[in-house]
Amino acid sequence: MSRDQPHQPEIALVGGMILTHPGVSEPVGHGMTTMAAGRLLQVNAPSQAIVPSSTVIDCTGCLIMPGLINCHTHAAMSLLRGVADDLPLDRWLGDYIFPAEARHAGPDFVYLGTMISAVEMALGGITTFADGYFFMEKAAEAAIRVGLRSVIAQGVLDLPVPDAAPGEWKNRAREFFDACPGDATVTPALFCHSPYLCSPETLRDASRLARDHGASLFCHVAETEREVEDVRGLYGRTPVAHLHELHILGPSFVAVHAVHVSPEEMETIADSGTKVVHCPESNMKLASGAAAVAELVGMGVTVGLGTDGPASNNNLDLFEEMRSASLLAKLVSRNPEALDARTVLRMATGDAAKVLGMEDRIGSLEAGKLADAIVIDLGRPHLTPMYDVASHLVYAARASDVRDVFVNGRPVVVNGRIITVDWDRVRAEARSVAADIARNLGVNLYGA
Amino acid sequence: MSRDQPHQPEIALVGGMILTHPGVSEPVGHGMTTMAAGRLLQVNAPSQAIVPSSTVIDCTGCLIMPGLINCHTHAAMSLLRGVADDLPLDRWLGDYIFPAEARHAGPDFVYLGTMISAVEMALGGITTFADGYFFMEKAAEAAIRVGLRSVIAQGVLDLPVPDAAPGEWKNRAREFFDACPGDATVTPALFCHSPYLCSPETLRDASRLARDHGASLFCHVAETEREVEDVRGLYGRTPVAHLHELHILGPSFVAVHAVHVSPEEMETIADSGTKVVHCPESNMKLASGAAAVAELVGMGVTVGLGTDGPASNNNLDLFEEMRSASLLAKLVSRNPEALDARTVLRMATGDAAKVLGMEDRIGSLEAGKLADAIVIDLGRPHLTPMYDVASHLVYAARASDVRDVFVNGRPVVVNGRIITVDWDRVRAEARSVAADIARNLGVNLYGA
Numbered sequence: 101m102s103r104d105q106p107h108q109p110e111i112a113l114v115g116g117m118i119l120t121h122p123g124v125s126e127p128v129g130h131g132m133t134t135m136a137a138g139r140l141l142q143v144n145a146p147s148q149a150i151v152p153s154s155t156v157i158d159c160t161g162c163l164i165m166p167g168l169i170n171c172h173t174h175a176a177m178s179l180l181r182g183v184a185d186d187l188p189l190d191r192w193l194g195d196y197i198f199p200a201e202a203r204h205a206g207p208d209f210v211y212l213g214t215m216i217s218a219v220e221m222a223l224g225g226i227t228t229f230a231d232g233y234f235f236m237e238k239a240a241e242a243a244i245r246v247g248l249r250s251v252i253a254q255g256v257l258d259l260p261v262p263d264a265a266p267g268e269w270k271n272r273a274r275e276f277f278d279a280c281p282g283d284a285t286v287t288p289a290l291f292c293h294s295p296y297l298c299s300p301e302t303l304r305d306a307s308r309l310a311r312d313h314g315a316s317l318f319c320h321v322a323e324t325e326r327e328v329e330d331v332r333g334l335y336g337r338t339p340v341a342h343l344h345e346l347h348i349l350g351p352s353f354v355a356v357h358a359v360h361v362s363p364e365e366m367e368t369i370a371d372s373g374t375k376v377v378h379c380p381e382s383n384m385k386l387a388s389g390a391a392a393v394a395e396l397v398g399m400g401v402t403v404g405l406g407t408d409g410p411a412s413n414n415n416l417d418l419f420e421e422m423r424s425a426s427l428l429a430k431l432v433s434r435n436p437e438a439l440d441a442r443t444v445l446r447m448a449t450g451d452a453a454k455v456l457g458m459e460d461r462i463g464s465l466e467a468g469k470l471a472d473a474i475v476i477d478l479g480r481p482h483l484t485p486m487y488d489v490a491s492h493l494v495y496a497a498r499a500s501d502v503r504d505v506f507v508n509g510r511p512v513v514v515n516g517r518i519i520t521v522d523w524d525r526v527r528a529e530a531r532s533v534a535a536d537i538a539r540n541l542g543v544n545l546y547g548a
Numbered sequence: 549m550s551r552d553q554p555h556q557p558e559i560a561l562v563g564g565m566i567l568t569h570p571g572v573s574e575p576v577g578h579g580m581t582t583m584a585a586g587r588l589l590q591v592n593a594p595s596q597a598i599v600p601s602s603t604v605i606d607c608t609g610c611l612i613m614p615g616l617i618n619c620h621t622h623a624a625m626s627l628l629r630g631v632a633d634d635l636p637l638d639r640w641l642g643d644y645i646f647p648a649e650a651r652h653a654g655p656d657f658v659y660l661g662t663m664i665s666a667v668e669m670a671l672g673g674i675t676t677f678a679d680g681y682f683f684m685e686k687a688a689e690a691a692i693r694v695g696l697r698s699v700i701a702q703g704v705l706d707l708p709v710p711d712a713a714p715g716e717w718k719n720r721a722r723e724f725f726d727a728c729p730g731d732a733t734v735t736p737a738l739f740c741h742s743p744y745l746c747s748p749e750t751l752r753d754a755s756r757l758a759r760d761h762g763a764s765l766f767c768h769v770a771e772t773e774r775e776v777e778d779v780r781g782l783y784g785r786t787p788v789a790h791l792h793e794l795h796i797l798g799p800s801f802v803a804v805h806a807v808h809v810s811p812e813e814m815e816t817i818a819d820s821g822t823k824v825v826h827c828p829e830s831n832m833k834l835a836s837g838a839a840a841v842a843e844l845v846g847m848g849v850t851v852g853l854g855t856d857g858p859a860s861n862n863n864l865d866l867f868e869e870m871r872s873a874s875l876l877a878k879l880v881s882r883n884p885e886a887l888d889a890r891t892v893l894r895m896a897t898g899d900a901a902k903v904l905g906m907e908d909r910i911g912s913l914e915a916g917k918l919a920d921a922i923v924i925d926l927g928r929p930h931l932t933p934m935y936d937v938a939s940h941l942v943y944a945a946r947a948s949d950v951r952d953v954f955v956n957g958r959p960v961v962v963n964g965r966i967i968t969v970d971w972d973r974v975r976a977e978a979r980s981v982a983a984d985i986a987r988n989l990g991v992n993l994y995g996a
Binding site: 117127161178179181182183185186187188189192216217219220223381383384385386387389390410413414415416417420423424426427428430431433434435436437438440441478479480481482483484485486487488489491492495496498499500518523527530531533534537538543544545546547 | 565575609626627629630631633634635636637640664665667668671829831832833834835837838858861863864865868871872874875876878879881882883884885886888889926927928929930931932933934935936937939940943944946947948966971975978979981982985986991992993994995
C-alpha cells in the first residue's frame with residue numbers, strides 16, 4: 101500500500117503505558133496507538149492488529165502521552181539568552197535587550213532564534229508552542245522546519261519595532277496574515293504587547309483584525325505592579341478593567357501573566373471567558389510577583405502554562421515549569437494541597453489546548469485528533485520506583501526523560517535526538533550571529 | 549609504569565573550558581587536568597605534557613568544574629518518593645511516611661534507597677552528598693558502592709525510630725561511629741532531628757558526641773512556623789535562641805532550613821559561625837515558607853544548597869535547586885538582583901564545602917585537592933549561544949547536561965551513563981521492595 105493513502109497506519113506505538121488525558125484520567129497499560137496523515141487513527145487498540153507496512157515503535161518501559169503545549173514564549177530570543185541577568189527590568193531592557201533587538205532582530209535572527217528554541221522545546225516534549233515576536237512569518241517557517249505545531253502571533257506595539265515604524269503595525273499585521281505559511285501546523289494570531297504600550301485604539305483595532313481572521317489575540321496583562329500603576333495613570337483603570345471597558349476580553353483573548361489582578365478583576369476574567377497563561381519562572385526571575393493561579397483555576401478560568409521567552413526564564417522546559425507552578429502556588433497560598441500534580445498536568449496539556457482554542461484537535465490522545473504524542477522513558481533513577489505517574493511527571497521528571505516526539509504524525513525526536521534538522525549546523529550559525537551580538541553589546545561569547 | 553605509583557597521572561582531562569572556582573573565578577580555556585590516587589595532580593597545565601600511560605579524556609566543547617555538593621538529603625527515601633504528595637504535612641507524615649518507615653525502613657531499605665539516590669545524584673553531577681537517616685552505616689556502604697563522596701549523619705531522636713528504641717539513640721550513634729566504613733570518601737556525622745523532637749539533654753549529648761568524633765552536627769531548625777511555636781511552647785524560646793542557650797551553635801553545627809528566623813536570630817547564626825543549608829524546593833513544596841537566604845549571605849553566613857529528601861522535593865537535582873534558590877530569592881525580596889547566578893554557584897560548590905567543613909579538600913579544582921570533577925556538555929540547544937557561563941549553569945542548564953563525573957579520581961559517570969553499578973539490577977530490586985510498600989500502604993505501583 102502506498103504512503104499517500106490517508107488511512108494507512110504509518111506509525112504504530114506498541115506497549116508500555118498510555119495516559120490519554122493527563123490530569124483527568126490515570127495511565128493504563130497500552131496495546132497499540134496508530135497515526136497516519138497527521139491524525140491518530142487508533143488509541144490503545146489491541147496490538148495484535150498491527151498493519152504489516154507500518155513502522156512499529158516499541159514503547160516498553162515508557163509512557164505515551166499527549167505532547168506538552170507551551171502557551172507563551174518569544175522563541176527568537178534564544179539568541180539573547182544570558183546576555184544579561186540579575187538586573188532590574190529597566191536596565192535589562194534598556195541596556196541590553198532593546199538595543200540588541202533594534203540592531204539585530206531582523207528576519208534571519210527570528211528564523212534562526214526560533215529554530216534553536218524549537219529544537220530545545222521538541223527535545224523536551226513540547227509539541228505545540230504559542231509565540232509572540234516580530235517578522236513572525238519567519239518564526240512560522242522555523243517551526244515548520246523543526247516540525248513543531250505553532251500558534252504564531254505577530255507583535256503589535258505603537259512604538260517603533262524591528263519590523264514596523266510607529267503606527268505602521270496594522271500594515272505589518274495584514275502583511276503577516278498574508279505571508280504566514282498556510283501549513284496545517286501553523287495557526288496565525290496577534291500579540292498586543294500590553295495595555296501600556298498599545299493605545300486603546302490599537303487594542304480595539306487589533307482585536308477586530310484578529311476576529312476578522314478568526315485568530316486569538318494575546319496580550320501581556322498585569323505582569324508587574326509598575327504596569328498596573330502606569331495603566332491607572334493613563335486611563336484611570338486597572339489593566340483588566342481597561343480591557344473590559346474596551347470590550348476586548350472574551351474566549352479568544354489570552355491574558356499572559358495576570359500577576360497583579362484583584363479578586364474583582366479575577367471575576368471579570370472568569371465571567372468573560374478570557375484565557376490566562378501562567379509563567380511562574382519568568383515572574384519569579386524578574387521579581388514580578390506570583391499570580392493567584394490556584395484561585396483563578398478555582399473560579400473556572402482556563403489557565404495554561406508558558407515558559408515565557410528564553411531571555412527571561414532561561415529555558416523552555418515545561419516539566420520544570422509544571423513543577424515551579426505547583427511549588428510556587430503552594431508557597432504563596434501556604435497550602436501544600438494547592439495546584440496539585442493533576443491540575444498542573446492539565447495546564448500543560450488539555451487546558452493549554454483550550455487556551456489556544458484548539459481543544460478539538462490537541463491536548464489529549466483520542467482517535468481523530470491530531471497526532472501530537474510523546475514517549476517518556478520511565479526507567480530513569482529519579483523516577484524509580486513509581487507509585488503515582490502524575491506525581492512523578494510533575495515533581496520528579498525532566499525534559500531529558502522524553503525519548504520520542506511525534507507532531508502531526510511525524511517523528512521529530514527519536515531516542516532523544518532531533519531528526520528534522522542538523523543541530524551542529526544550526527549551532528554553528530548561532531555562534532556566528534551571537535559573535536556579532538556579543539561584539540556590539542560588549543559581552544563575552546563562549547563555546548567552540 | 550605501574551598503577552600504584554601514587555603520583556602517576558591516571559586520568560587526564562584535555563581541552564574545552566575549565567571553571568576552577570565557580571562563582572568566584574570565570575571559566576578559561578583548558579589545557580590539561582590530571583588526577584591520580586584520588587587527588588588532582590595538575591589543574592589546567594599545558595596539554596603537551598600528557599603522560600603516555602594515562603587515560604586521556606577529550607573535553608572539547610565541554611566545561612570542567614568541581615562536582616556539585618548536596619548539603620542535605622535523606623537519600624534512602626527514594627523508595628517512598630511519590631507515595632503521597634499534595635497533602636498537609638501531618639497527613640503526609642502520619643498516614644504515609646511514618647507507617648511506611650516503621651514497617652520497611654530497615655538496613656536493606658537504607659542500602660537500596662540510598663543507592664538509587666546516589667545514582668540519580670551522580671548522573672546529575674553531584675559528587676558529595678550529606679545524608680541524614682537511620683542505619684547510616686548502610687547508607688555509607690551504598691555511597692561507596694556507587695562511588696560518591698558522602699557525609700553520613702546518623703539520625704538522633706528521642707522517639708522510637710527504625711534503628712533505636714526511645715532513649716537508645718546514644719548506643720546507636722556510638723555503634724554507628726564504630727560500624728561506619730573507614731573509607732576515604734566517607735565522613736561520619738550526627739543528625740539531631742529538631743529542637744522539638746530532641747530534648748535539651750539529647751541535643752547537648754549529641755553535640756558532645758559529635759565533637760568527640762570531630763564530626764559535624766546537623767539539625768533541622770525553624771523549618772515551619774508550627775515548629776517555632778512548638779519550641780516556644782516547650783522552652784519559651786525560639787529554636788535558634790534555644791540552641792544558642794544550649795551552647796550548640798558554632799562552626800561545626802549545620803542548621804538545615806532556617807526558614808523562620810528573625811533578624812536577631814540571623815545575627816546569632818552569623819556571630820556563632822553556624823552554617824546553614826537552604827532547601828528551597830522542599831520548603832516550597834511543603835508550603836513551609838522561604839528562608840531569607842540573600843540576607844543570611846549578606847550577613848556573612850555560609851549557606852550551602854540541599855535538595856532535601858526525594859520524598860519531599862521530589863528529585864535530587866542541584867542544577868534545578870540552584871535555579872529555584874535564585875528565583876525564590878528574587879520573588880520574595882522583590883529584587884531581580886537578589887541571589888545572582890555566581891552566588892548560587894558558590895552555594896553548590898565552594899560554600900557548600902565550607903558547610904561540610906571540607907573546604908580544604910573539595911569545592912574547587914586546585915592541585916592537591918581531592919579529584920571530584922564534572923564535565924558538562926555545552927553544546928545543547930538550551931545552552932546555545934552562551935554569553936555567560938554562570939548564567940547558563942544556573943538559569944538554563946540541566947542535570948542531564950552532565951557528561952562525565954569523577955569522584956576521588958575515579959570515573960563514576962561516563963558519557964551520561966553510570967558505570968559503577970548495574971542500574972537495571974538496582975531497578976529490579978527497587979521494584980520488588982516497592983511492591984511490598986505499595987501493598988502495605990494501599991497505593992499503586994507502576995512500571996515494568
